[in-house]
Amino acid sequence: MGIVAGGTYLPLHRLDRSRIGAALGTPGGAGTRTVAAADEDTTTLGVEAARNALAGLASDAMPERVLFATAEPAYLDKTNATTIHAALGLPVSVPAYDVGGAVRSAMGALRLADDATEPTLVVLAGLRTGLPGGADERDGGDGAVAFVVSVDTDAAQTRTLGWGAASVEFLERWRLPGETHSHQWEERFGEHAYVPLACDALANALNAAGTSADDLDHVVVTGVHPRAARTVARAIKVAPDKIADDLAASVGNTGAAHAGLLLAGVLEHATPRQKIAVLSIADGADAVVLETTEQLGRVVPRHTLVDQIGEGKPLDSYETFLTWRGFLEREPPRRPDPVAPAAPPSLRSEDWKFGFTGSACEACGEVHLPPARVCANCGAVDRMTPVRAADRAATIVTFTVDRLAYTPSPPLVAAVLDFDGGGRFQCALTDVDAGTVKIGDRVEMTFRRVDTAQKVHNYFWKARPLR
Amino acid sequence: MASRGIRDQVAVVGMGCTKFGEHWDRSADDLLVDAVGDAFASAGIEKADVDAYWVGTMGSGVSGLTLSRPLRVDYKPVTRVENMCATGSESFRNACYAVACGAFDVVMATGVEKLKDGGYSGLAMGSIPSDGTTSDLTAPALFSLLSPAYCKKYGVDPAEFKEVISRIAWKNHRNGALNPRAQFQKEVPIETIAASPLMAGNLGIFDCSGVSDGAAAAVIVRAEDASKYTDKPLFVKALSFVAGPASGVVDSSYDYTTFPEVVAAAEDAYQQAGITDPRAQLAMAEVHDCFTPTELVLMEDLGFAERGFAWKEELAGTFDLDGELPVNPDGGLKAFGHPIGASGLRMLFECWLQLREEAGVRQIKTVADGKKLALTHNLGGWPGECVSYVGVVGT
Numbered sequence: 001m002g003i004v005a006g007g008t009y010l011p012l013h014r015l016d017r018s019r020i021g022a023a024l025g026t027p028g029g030a031g032t033r034t035v036a037a038a039d040e041d042t043t044t045l046g047v048e049a050a051r052n053a054l055a056g057l058a059s060d061a062m063p064e065r066v067l068f069a070t071a072e073p074a075y076l077d078k079t080n081a082t083t084i085h086a087a088l089g090l091p092v093s094v095p096a097y098d099v100g101g102a103v104r105s106a107m108g109a110l111r112l113a114d115d116a117t118e119p120t121l122v123v124l125a126g127l128r129t130g131l132p133g134g135a136d137e138r139d140g141g142d143g144a145v146a147f148v149v150s151v152d153t154d155a156a157q158t159r160t161l162g163w164g165a166a167s168v169e170f171l172e173r174w175r176l177p178g179e180t181h182s183h184q185w186e187e188r189f190g191e192h193a194y195v196p197l198a199c200d201a202l203a204n205a206l207n208a209a210g211t212s213a214d215d216l217d218h219v220v221v222t223g224v225h226p227r228a229a230r231t232v233a234r235a236i237k238v239a240p241d242k243i244a245d246d247l248a249a250s251v252g253n254t255g256a257a258h259a260g261l262l263l264a265g266v267l268e269h270a271t272p273r274q275k276i277a278v279l280s281i282a283d284g285a286d287a288v289v290l291e292t293t294e295q296l297g298r299v300v301p302r303h304t305l306v307d308q309i310g311e312g313k314p315l316d317s318y319e320t321f322l323t324w325r326g327f328l329e330r331e332p333p334r335r336p337d338p339v340a341p342a343a344p345p346s347l348r349s350e351d352w353k354f355g356f357t358g359s360a361c362e363a364c365g366e367v368h369l370p371p372a373r374v375c376a377n378c379g380a381v382d383r384m385t386p387v388r389a390a391d392r393a394a395t396i397v398t399f400t401v402d403r404l405a406y407t408p409s410p411p412l413v414a415a416v417l418d419f420d421g422g423g424r425f426q427c428a429l430t431d432v433d434a435g436t437v438k439i440g441d442r443v444e445m446t447f448r449r450v451d452t453a454q455k456v457h458n459y460f461w462k463a464r465p466l467r
Numbered sequence: 468m469a470s471r472g473i474r475d476q477v478a479v480v481g482m483g484c485t486k487f488g489e490h491w492d493r494s495a496d497d498l499l500v501d502a503v504g505d506a507f508a509s510a511g512i513e514k515a516d517v518d519a520y521w522v523g524t525m526g527s528g529v530s531g532l533t534l535s536r537p538l539r540v541d542y543k544p545v546t547r548v549e550n551m552c553a554t555g556s557e558s559f560r561n562a563c564y565a566v567a568c569g570a571f572d573v574v575m576a577t578g579v580e581k582l583k584d585g586g587y588s589g590l591a592m593g594s595i596p597s598d599g600t601t602s603d604l605t606a607p608a609l610f611s612l613l614s615p616a617y618c619k620k621y622g623v624d625p626a627e628f629k630e631v632i633s634r635i636a637w638k639n640h641r642n643g644a645l646n647p648r649a650q651f652q653k654e655v656p657i658e659t660i661a662a663s664p665l666m667a668g669n670l671g672i673f674d675c676s677g678v679s680d681g682a683a684a685a686v687i688v689r690a691e692d693a694s695k696y697t698d699k700p701l702f703v704k705a706l707s708f709v710a711g712p713a714s715g716v717v718d719s720s721y722d723y724t725t726f727p728e729v730v731a732a733a734e735d736a737y738q739q740a741g742i743t744d745p746r747a748q749l750a751m752a753e754v755h756d757c758f759t760p761t762e763l764v765l766m767e768d769l770g771f772a773e774r775g776f777a778w779k780e781e782l783a784g785t786f787d788l789d790g791e792l793p794v795n796p797d798g799g800l801k802a803f804g805h806p807i808g809a810s811g812l813r814m815l816f817e818c819w820l821q822l823r824e825e826a827g828v829r830q831i832k833t834v835a836d837g838k839k840l841a842l843t844h845n846l847g848g849w850p851g852e853c854v855s856y857v858g859v860v861g862t
Contacts, residue, residue, distance in 0.1 A: 334588040341599025349598040368717055370600065376714035398616040398723045400668035402608035404589055414604050416612060416851075418719045426612075426716055426851075428602055439619050450599065458599040 001114045001290055002156030004061060005148040007052030007301035008264045009045055010251060011036045012431045012464075014312040015321050017138055023318040024133045033252035035315055036142040038324040038409035039430055039448040039462065042070040042125035043080045045257075047087040047447040049144035050123050051391070054088065055302040061155065063121035063148050066096035067113060069105040070125040070256050073098065074449070074457055076177065083459060084123055086354030087447045089388050103173075103224050106256040107286035113149035114160055114288075122147050126255030129325050130181045139226065141252025145260035157267065157298060158290040161275070162208025166197040167284040173224045180326070187227055194228035194281050199235055201285035202277060209275075209289035213238050216289070217274035220244045220262040223281025226253065232281065250309050265305045272296045303467060311467065313431075324409065335406050340456035351386065356445055356461045358423055359384035367423030387423070389445070393466055394419040396441040401434045408451060413437060417463055431464040442466040470707065472739030473567040478693035478700040479685050479860065481510020484816040487681035487804035488650035495527040495581040496537035498682035502809075503538060503577060506684035510696045517686070518571035519544040523558030523578035524808035525551060526593055534577055551847025552755065553708070554578060555683065555811025556856040560706045562687050572689055578813075579682035580806030589666075589678060590807070604667075607675050609849035610758040611668025616723035617760065621775040629669055631778040632759035633661040636673045638781075639756060639795050642788055643802025645829035650677040650804030674759040679804030683812035685819075699823045704840065705739035705859040707732045715851025728855040729768040729846060736857040737770070740840065745770045746792050749859075750838035751821055751831055753814035755845045756799040766794070769844060769857070793831045796821060811856065814843035822862050 014032040021028025036045060046068055054062070066088075068081035081096035090096075099109040106124040113120035125144035130136025150156060172190045175182040184190070198221075206212055213219075219242050221233045226248070233243050244262050246253070254261055259280040266276055272294045279287045315321055322328035341353075351357040352370045359371035366377035367387055374381050399415035406412075413429040415437065429437065430448055443463035450458040483505025485498050493501075499522070507513055522534035522545060531545030550557040555578030562576035585591055590606050618628050637657045643649035655673060663671030686696070693700035711728040715721035733745075742748050754769065756762035766777035771792055772785070780786065786794035797803050797817035800810060818841035820826040824834055840861040847854045 334586065335605070336587060336591045336594075338603065339594045339599075342596035345596060345598040349600065353598045353600050366718070372717070376712060376718050397719075398612045398619075400604070400608045400611040400615075401665075402604050402667045404605045404607060404666050405603055412604070412608070414602055414608065416716075416723065422719070424717050424719045424721075426602060426604075439615055460600050 001110065001158055001160040001288060002150050002153060003147050003158045003267070004119065004150045004152065004155050005053050005057045005299040006264045006267060007049050007055065007146050008261055008305045008308065009048035009052055009144045010034050010308040010312070011040055011045065011142050012311070012313050013037060013315045015315045015318065019318040020133065020138060026133045029138050031249035032312065033138070034141045034143055034312070035321055035324065036127050037430060039450060041074045041449050041457070042072045042127050042144070043074045043083050044447050044449055044459070045127065045142065045144035046070070046084050046123040046125040046146065049125070050084060050088055050121060050146040052301045052303055053146040053148060056299045057148060061119065062090065064094055064118035065116065065120045066090065066094060066123065067099050067109040067120060068097070068123045069099040069109040071101055071103045072127045073101055083354065086350055089355040089357060089390070103256045103282040104284070104286065106260060107280045110147070110149070110260065110288070111163060111286070116149070117151060119148055119150040119152065122149055124257040124260045126257040128253060128255045132322060132327060134181070136182060139248065139253055141254045143251060143254040143261055144257050145264050147260065155295060156293060157296045158292050161211060161289040161291055162205045164201045164204025164206070164208060164287040165284065166201040166204070168197060190225045191228045191231055194223070194225050194285070195231050195235060198228065198232040198279055198281045198285040201287040202236055202279050205277065205287035205289045211275060211289060215275055216242060216277050218242055218244055218266045218270060218276040220259060220266060220276070220278040222246055222253065222258045222262055224255070225281055229281055232279065261305070267292070267296070268304050268306060270296060333404055333406055335404065338406055338451045338453040340454040341458050353460060355388060356390035357386050357388045360387045360422070365422065367419065367421065369419070369423040369425040389419050389423055390461065392420045393442055393444050394463060396437065396439055396443060398439060399437045415463065417443060428462045429464065430462040470735045470739060472705055473563060474704050474739055475702050476567045476690055477563045477687050477703045478690045479703070479815070479819065480688050480693050480696035480700050481506050481512065481686035482684065482816050482819045483509055484648060484683040484813055485681050486648045487677070487679045487806060487813065489583050490680040491583065493680065495579050498581065498680060499534060499577060499579045500537050502682035502684040503575065506575065506686050510686040512573065512686065512696070514538065514540070517543070517573050517575050519565055519574045521546045521548060521558040521562040521574070521576045523548045523554035524580055525549055525554050527579055527581045527808065550854050552757065552807055553811060553845035553847040553854055553856040554808040555813065556843065556845045556858060557708065557811070559685060559812055559815060560708055560856065560858070563703050563706055566687050566689055572692065574687050575684055576687060576812060577682065577684040578808040578811060580808040581680045582678050582806055583680050589675070606849065607670045607758055608667035610761050611670045612723050612850055613760040613764055614669050617764065620722060620724050623778055625669065628778065629661060631781050632674055632763060633657050634781055635756070635759040635762050636660045636801055638787055639799040639801035642796050642829060643798025646798050646803065649798040649802050650679045651798070651802045670758055676757045676800035677802065677804035679806050681804060681806040681809045681813065683809045683816055685812055685815060699862065701819055701822060701860040701862060704861045705736035705857070707736035707739065707858070708854070708856045710854045711852065713852040721851055723850050725764060726768050726846060726850065726853060726855060728853050729765060729844065729857070732855040732857040733769050736859055740859040742840065742859065745842070748838065749792060749840050749842050750833040751793045751796055751818070752842040752844065753795055753797065753799070753817050756795055756801050757805065762794070765844065788829060788831060793833065796826070796829055796831055811843065811845045815860065818843060818860050822860070
């Protein structure tokens with residue numbers, strides 16, 4: 001697989017598993033799991049991972065197609081990849097597709113990208129939850145990863161040596177549309193079914209690559225069945241120190257994103273000319289064997305996975321986690337219900353709403369956020385050029401904490417921002433401690449789901465403390 | 468700004484104003500009928516005498532039928548106007564122009580709002596189909612943006628700033644306690660105000676104007692006809708209204724310590740009225756104290772205090788009922804309440820009472836001292852993006 005660039009995104013918040021045990025009187029477990037904020041979903045997680053991946057990429061190396069895979073899509077029927085495409089400001093001519101709704105779709109998307117003739121952005125996201133007190137809640141995690149995969153071997157940091165797969169139909173983990181949690185057959189059956197399939201898939205990949213397990217420098221083994229993955233990791237006869245940390249202690253299992261997330265982590269410390277196998281266990285198994293090239297490290301994400309793991313912030317309570325997940329309905333403020341964005345104005349302002357693209361006056365240079373036809377400074381009419389401000393930092397001019405407004409995670413913190421390079425905008429802050437905001441603080445933009453009203457997700461940009 | 472104005476061309480000869488507050492037993496129709504009836508009685512006229520009506524409301528009615536239906540107006544022009552929180556003043560302004568231009572001899576400006584029926588905390592505005600990208604900050608949050616910016620610019624300690632705005636609320640509650648029409652008629656200790664639960668930023672519940680129901684009305688005639696109706700008419704000296712370019716919210720040169728729209732409206736109004744030193748010449752001012760920091764900033768925007776010094780003037784009592792320039796002697800939006808469409812006319816009603824020396828226990832001394840001008844001010848919108856009205860009446 002010719003990975004030109006990659007990037008990950010872990011939400012800021014961490015739930016200490018002991019808090020689950022303390023709240024519910026169940027075995028909570030050790031370590032932490034990542035938690036998407038109330039304004040994050042798999043689409044927004046994917047956008048942030050993709051922005052991280054594309055940050056260092058030259059403008060002429062931008063992807064020419066987008067594939068998005070998650071088992072927790074924000075919408076069905078409607079494509080979520082188009083939201084990601086819009087948030088990244090990619091050209092209209094770039095196709096964007098969702099790939100299935102199963103964990104296995106993630107490896108499928110990577111394989112499709114590997115076969116593609118155009119540079120392809122593969123975005124994988126997971127937002128994993130089970131019922132309160134269950135293993136899925138405890139061991140799941142939220143996160144996303146994105147890769148730009150290209151046949152351009154000169155630029156690629158890896159090259160594909162071989163793919164392998166094993167597909168069998170059986171009932172192991174499943175969820176009906178609309179359900180909040182998955183069901184699983186008893187654990188021993190899953191192990192029985194998965195272990196030989198996973199070993200077959202890896203053997204197929206090694207065979208296609210013309211290499212052996214002994215030659216591997218790094219091995220990623222993960223999947224929807226943690227016990228099977230652990231057994232497989234022992235069965236494939238690879239030295240334990242070559243098996244990548246599955247991040248269970250810090251992140252949790254991010255489902256569709258997880259194999260890619262672990263691969264991205266491996267690439268952060270691998271060296272050129274190393275062989276890496278990625279084995280994902282989900283409805284069968286998929287494996288790919290890669291080799292790093294001399295280009296490794298040529299394009300680096302703005303935020304490494306290691307850094308993001310270290311930057312995590314403890315969530316104040318398990319009840320907050322339940323609230324953000326929608327499992328604990330809380331009293332709303334005595335305010336009008338939020339109103340869904342209307343489709344025609346949303347389409348008209350696509351570049352603004354999804355791409356955070358304003359305009360700059362050609363006559364005087366004034367930057368307008370949102371874009372305007374008439375310049376607020378010099379009055380020139382229809383002399384504007386687009387300016388994407390999504391990737392510019394900004395400084396807080398003044399701020400407030402709104403304790404009355406509706407928000408899924410009260411209180412609503414908002415600020416007036418002046419952007420580097422010009423432009424002012426007033427918007428909500430996220431991932432911020434309401435008590436510490438001050439004039440002069442530096443912030444950056446992040447793509448979020450503001451709320452969901454009348455069954456419509458309202459996506460827009462917020463600011464968060466500059467990382 | 469070039470504005471010819473209609474100084475001394477029209478006069479207010481009768482006014483009515485309901486009590487503001489929670490009128491659970493009254494509809495917007497009832498409130499209008501009451502306020503209009505009082506105005507008729509005040510001017511000594513009846514429905515048949517009025518040639519045209521204006522009714523201001525933000526969300527409690529649509530079209531001229533808002534007034535003509537409850538009043539059973541007989542086939543006469545009724546114009547509904549809306550300009551957010553300046554709606555009542557906008558109703559008055561347009562009615563005055565209709566007389567000044569000679570189209571009508573006797574007109575009535577009315578304003579009404581029924582907010583308590585909505586069941587919301589604070590003000591709720593109707594929503595227009597949108598792309599969902601504007602922030603849904605509440606009014607207290609938007610006006611609280613003034614506080615950090617003012618403190619930063621003028622080096623005011625945030626704790627001291629909180630004392631200043633608490634004192635503004637205390638002053639207006641004290642004035643409101645003397646007013647039988649006010650929504651809140653109790654003095655509130657400054658410590659209670661300062662310790663009230665935070666709504667937004669540094670604004671507690673006592674820093675916010677009262678959400679209320681109410682209506683008010685004014686009868687306007689040609690100045691030369693005024694003596695037929697009353698021996699104490701108020702003459703319109705200035706009517707100024709501006710809608711800002713809303714550039715503060717997009718332009719980095721705006722610093723959130725002023726309302727340029729208010730400055731522009733005041734400049735125009737003072738020019739119309741021939742006012743050169745508002746603090747010395749005005750007997751009083753009714754200003755748009757929707758939130759306490761708003762009143763603070765308005766003292767500077769209206770020229771009542773030097774830039775950066777209004778907070779000291781507030782502490783010194785300059786704008787108290789017995790101060791050099793009484794501000795919001797009727798309790799203001801803070802204590803009298805703020806039914807959007809009625810507020811501008813309510814402010815005019817206080818000028819009506821005070822300049823005629825009919826304000827009873829809260830009668831200000833500046834009128835007896837010979838000052839004959841009173842100012843009313845509204846703003847609609849929020850810092851960076853608003854409309855503003857400044858009017859001056861006098862005897």
